[in-house]
Amino acid sequence: MxxxxxxxxxxxxxxxxxxxxxxxxxxxxxxxxxxxxxxxxxxxxxxxxxxxxxxxxxxxxxxxxxxxxxxxxxxxxxxxxxxxxxxxxxxxxxxxxxxxxxxxxxxxxxxxxxxxxxxxxxxxxxxxxxxxxxxxxxxxxxxxxxxxxxxxxxxxxxxxxxxxxxxxxxxxxxxxxxxxxxxxxxxxxxxxxxxxxxxxxxxxxxxxLDALGEFIFTRTHAATLQRIRALPQGTWANTLATDGYDAPVTLAAQVQISGDQVNVDFAGSDPASRYGINVPIIYTKAYACYALKCVIAPDIPNNWASLALFTISSPENILNAPRPAPVAVRHVIGHMVPDLVLGALAKALPGQVLAEGAAALWNIHMSVRPVAGQTGRRAEILMFNSGGMGARPGLDGLSATAFPSGVMTMPIEATEHTGPIVVWRKELRPDSGGDGQYRGGLGQVIEIEPAPGHEFDFSAMFDRVNHPAAGRDGGGAGAAGVVALDDGTLLKPKGWQHVPAGRRLILHLPGGGGYGAPSARDAEARAEDARQGYVTGKQP
Known part of the structure; x- marks a missing residue:
């Protein structure tokens, strides 16, 4: 043929x-x-x-x-x-x-x-x-x-x-x-x-599958290589501060574009933590490569050949944690890796990279049980929640969207079905997107109560509480997250904590950063923000 x-x-x-x-x-x-x-x-x-x-x-x-x-x-x-x-x-x-x-x-x-x-x-x-x-x-x-x-x-x-x-x-x-x-x-x-x-x-x-595999790999490799060769050559660095567990954690990345390869090195990141926020290098590689592909080759299929042109290196640190470091919530720091890498790429490719977003999912694991002396149901409930994405060059950020993880929203009905809790509120959080020529995506407000006669312990796995998402090219920062009970008691962004019977846990999820100078935002876009209730002028 x-x-x-x-x-x-x-x-x-x-x-x-x-x-x-x-x-x-x-x-x-x-x-x-x-x-x-x-x-x-x-x-x-x-x-x-x-x-x-x-x-x-x-x-x-x-x-x-x-x-x-x-x-x-x-x-x-x-x-x-x-x-x-x-x-x-x-x-x-x-x-x-x-x-x-x-x-x-x-x-x-x-x-x-x-x-x-x-x-x-x-x-x-x-x-x-x-x-x-x-x-x-x-x-x-x-x-x-x-x-x-x-x-x-x-x-x-x-x-x-x-x-x-x-x-x-x-x-x-x-x-x-x-x-x-x-x-x-x-x-x-x-x-x-x-x-x-x-x-x-x-x-x-x-x-x-040999012939088909060769066809897939040769074409994917050639297409990715063409994109890499069109990039500026050089080295660009970025740092990003995160909440950590009980003290801030600094992440560092250096992106080197040289010849036919792109390497990301995470030297300079803080040492491994005593707590389970550490990231094995296999997970760090996964999200670093994802960030590179989002900018360099988003439309090229993801397979062995396209990934092979991206290399990742790191000494032992929080992004290359050695065994037996605790790693249970490695996603909280790991989901920050794309923003870290994209921040370096933004220096190499100005005007082409979105602002920082909420990044880490606001996962909550609830261990629900009857109050002492009451009969009821025990259950383990896991709920995924998303803050706002950063604004993009030319577009507002997406609200309540799981970037970079890409998971879907979990319907309230499905979550309540798994155990005795009531989700009273799950709605967009006004004024949480960073201001700019393009507005950052909004976070959410979520309100959860144990069902009558029950209480729960919950594992907080949250970030961007003390270090909100930064804007890009003059855009404003997104709103920081807040974890609290309905009586105003502030809770920690990480660790197991208690919600007693009759109290409600209220989560204010962080928003994404804005892109470009706020003074350049279109007047009609601002009017539409007000009409939709995205921006009210009040404190988020």
Missing amino acids: SDQTRDIRMQVMWNRLISVVEEQALTLLRTAFSTSVREAGDLSAGVFDPQGRMLAQAVTGTPGHVNTMAEAVLHFIAEIGRDNMFAGDTYVTNDPWKGTGHLHDITMVSPSFLGDDLVGFFACTAHVVDVGGRGFGADAKSVYEEGIQIPIMKFAERGTVNADLVRMIRANVREPNQVVGDFYSLAACNDVGHRRLIAMMQEIGLTS
Whole structure:
């Protein structure tokens, strides 16, 4: 066949491969037990070649899962060994340094065989509601306190589930049915991907994915390389202050664009913390590469070849925390990495990079129980919430939007269904977006009360309380976050705390920074802000 005909055929097969991983991800969404997966899409799914190189990823998924998974599969291959892989196998881990950065994320990898030949791997990741230990919070002093650790091992061999592993999990978590159910959902997700891939290969007459993989990688590599070569050459640095746990933490990055590669180095960042806000380098890499792709190659598919041109380095510090550092809420600092890297890129590419935003999700984990002497229901409830994005060159920031994580909003009804709480209010927070030619996105106000006869402890995993999102090119800062009870008592932005019966927890989520001088904002845009109630002129 002609080269043009071959290319068209390969492109059709590439599209088919993407549809396979999309169905893989949808299987997990439809069968998951945890609301963080089912409602928020806190997951990833992808297909890999026999060498463990990511061919395609599902659109549904977070950069922290997708890009760590791209590296994790190589660890699975190295530890399981090709001679110990069989049709019907599924492998599992929640190792923070070989998976996705903390114990609450479960990564599963399954080999895909066509007859006796290994043709690829499917991998998926999801956040589960509990892994035992201290629970989902920053209070632990080592990873050993944070929950059950599952080294890379077999969840199933030749189709038979490891019953002893399931029993161990059930004995170590507070919500065994939800957690074990999610394990089976993850395994089913990979199984669906495998069956669809084999059906596709048999239909088309493929005996391997080698030719398709070469087509995907060569084109992606060439397209990404072209973008990098068009960039200015040099080195640009940036620092960013975050709230930390009990003291501010400074993050530092240096972006070097040289020849055919872009490297980000995190030397100069503060040392690892005593608390669980540390970030394993695999997670730091994931979000640093995401920031680079957002600016340099946002429209180029995310796979092994496009990621290979971005390199990440760091000495041991809070962004390259060594084992056994506590890492349970590594996302709070990890979600700041894109703003940190984008701040350096803004110096290389002025006028092309958005302002800082809320960045870190305002996750809240509630452990609800009946008040002493009362009957009621116990429950572990995880809720994802988003502040405002930074304003963009030419556009206002998006409100209540999860950037950079990309997870979806969790409906109040679904959250209340999981346990005895009442969410009285969840609305946009007026005046929280930074002023500028383009306004920063708004945060939210969320009000939560234990149901009658109940109380709850909650794990605060919040930032931008003491260090709000900065504006860009003259734009104003977004509003800082606030954590308080309804009687005005201020609470800490991190750590386990108590909400007694009859009291309400009120969260004021931070807004995004503005872009450009406020004096340049269009008069009609200001009038529309007032009409919509986005800006009232009062203190946020």
